[in-house]
Amino acid sequence: MAKPTQPMLDVENLKVRFRTLAGPIEAVRGVSFTLGKEKLGIIGESGSGKTMTGRAVMRLLPKSAEIIADKLQFEDVDLSTATERQMQSVRGRRIGMILQDPKYSLNPVMSVGQQISEMARFHLRVGKREAEERTLAMLEQVHIRDPHRVYRLYPHEVSGGMGQRIMIAMMLVASPSLIIADEPTSALDVSVRGQILELLDEIVVSRGIGLMFISHDLNMVRSFCDRVLIMYAGRIVETIAASELENARHPYTIGLLEALPRIDAPRDRLAVLQRDPSWLEPTR
Template identity: 45%
Template sequence: MTDALLTVEDLTISFPSDNGPVPVVKSISLTVAREIVAVVGESGSGKSLTGRAIMGLLPCRAHVRASRMLFEGIDLQTLGPAGWNGLRGSGMGLILQDPKFSLNPAHRVGRQVEEALLLHTKLSARERKQRALDMLARVGLPDPERVYASYPAALSGGMGQRVMIAAMLINRPMLIIADEPTSALDRGLQDQVLTLLRSLTEEFGMGLLLISHDLQQVSRYADRVIVMRQGEIVERLPASELAQAQTAYTRGLWAARPSFATYGTRLPVFEDSGRPS
């Protein structure tokens, strides 16, 4: 794809162990254009590690190798600390699972939302505050002035996640990586936050890499879906064709969500999921 924002080819991530390096992501390739791509898999499938490798956020003992890792023409594998600092929060942003842990409890919301502007722009304090208030309103927070002056402890989970999104989007990045952005929220709030992410992605013309374990849920928001299992990509398909997925694993992942129709039956589980017992 020529209009890809992000191109990853042959990405392998391994961790050292007593018995030599253990590969946890095995030679995967993916591209993200101005679209929503979901990476789906169960715990331990390597989906979060993939997202973090793209952001250069893996611990240094992790060994990352790829034949190509390009973002907007920048070779991510050659970036030093200064290069990464210029890119994170400006060109690309990461939204994490739980606002309770990813917002700093000791700083007011306003300061955290503005931080990317402080680091990456030359706006004055007043302009920064105005942009932050606009952004807080854009993500659907009522009374942005009050939220701006609040500490994270005063926010509910859904509000906290909206603040996270505002902080990530304030600098209009090209690519957002959202790692389970809603799994700490109620189901109703999950839909609200995903709807918000989708509409902002379209409005700002961004690419969004949405990492999740819930196939049915992301299929309603993503354009394309990549299914990972034990470090490998087992299937890639348009979200609209998920119900007709080819591999047994994808079909199992699809059917694992309980519903009224599965009453009285056993839900499908994967016996050889590679979890420690």
Template identity: 65%
Template sequence: MTQETQVIQSPMLQVEDLRVSFKTGEGMVDAVRGVSFNLGREKLAIVGESGSGKSTVGRTLLRLHPKSARITATQMRFGDIDLLSCSEKTMQGIRGRRMSMIMQDPKYSLNPVMRVGDQIAEAYLAHHKVPRKEADQRVLTMLEAVRIRDPQRVFRMYPHEVSGGMGQRIMIAMMLITEPEIVIADEPTSALDVSVRLQVLATLDDLVSQRGLGLIFISHDLNLVRSFCDRVLVMYAGRVVESIAAADLDKAQHPYTQGLLAALPSVDARRPRLPVLQRDPSWLTEPIHA
């Protein structure tokens, strides 16, 4: 009980001055350059263009980078665990158990030669020593929770037999069956159709609010983030240039955020030309807006 209150008071995740660089043929490349944020029980969006480092941040939290990557931070804490220095064994207890990640495309993220049910059960069994029967039962309950109508049948299916939207729900089921505290969703709906996307988002939305999860929602879709998330971090060239409440996105201060919003074609504002983003070199170095 005491632990419970503590979790509510302090943020679940604290990241301060995170830097990530990768080794390439031409020396080190800085992918993330000083990112700081806290995550509570909320839906936090990270938006930015390709190459801005938003996925790298998500992968760093789960330590999914190759050994050659150089990761530094003044602080990267998950509860009372230091994610920078903890052992690989501790990490295995966190990864997929207390913090899990939903990938973009179910076509590439599900094992094509394994039945859907077996894959989800595997995720559960990796962290819980229970009889197989019990695991299967949990899988069926979870499939129901992500609103798959005929769990028994879907359990026996292979990934190629399910549609994109259902594939993404299966991924969500797999990631949530261990009842994690934090879910990182990396463009979970970019590969989906409008109506399917709505349903998958609703599923995610319900589970996040019912279970009180912290959600990091990595996306490039500003319109979606504006109405789906609570808070938005805008990343440019490996840095957070603006952190803003999603509802206030219209009042964004940073010219990059404003530029991204203006460049969106809209049904409601027909313009002969779309304003093209003019990049200012000072965005790479200037201090960050709170």
């Protein structure tokens, strides 16, 4: 298994609990992992708690949610006890986030350049002129051909792939050391998806950033990430090197892989996942 370099994120026994009228619901039920300068994939189906895990690290959860953890350490910050003020210097500045659909994550009434500049001015406390320069440089880094033109465009004037590049540029302007990408390519077409993954890879590797890559797409995670956590019903059922996914041992992981239609291994019928109640129990 790929050894992560000294972890920047250390999570131990993380739980996310929601208070509801029908009593508390645990969306994340005791998750432990570390993340270094690597591409860590988190895989799971809807409701497995993968998004909540990412959001808990950012402390971006609704008020009804309670975050409990034995340890939630990001570099020198204890995320579980940090004040909201401290969190503001972490969120966006040191941990960046990319969401699924740029159509909904960008401000529709601000030009994209202004939005990126705002990040630079807010987090780096630079002047207007410098923020603009940094923005243009950043747009160039995410391979946008004509940064001066794109700077003035509004979100509805850009394509999905371009929108996601802009999101990445916006996040990178504050040079975070950790990026949480929650289904960053799910809203994109296949041909664009490849380009965005390539860009993410280039940035993560060249800048030595840690990447938490949340996805439901096994094939994509397999080819993109270094290490994969497989989540089921709020727990991690298996941690495995992405290259070793073929030799996964947990029946849930195996079931997921077999349920996937594959061009290189056609079958008449797909295997149907038989859910075992014992998967709900903590492992070991």
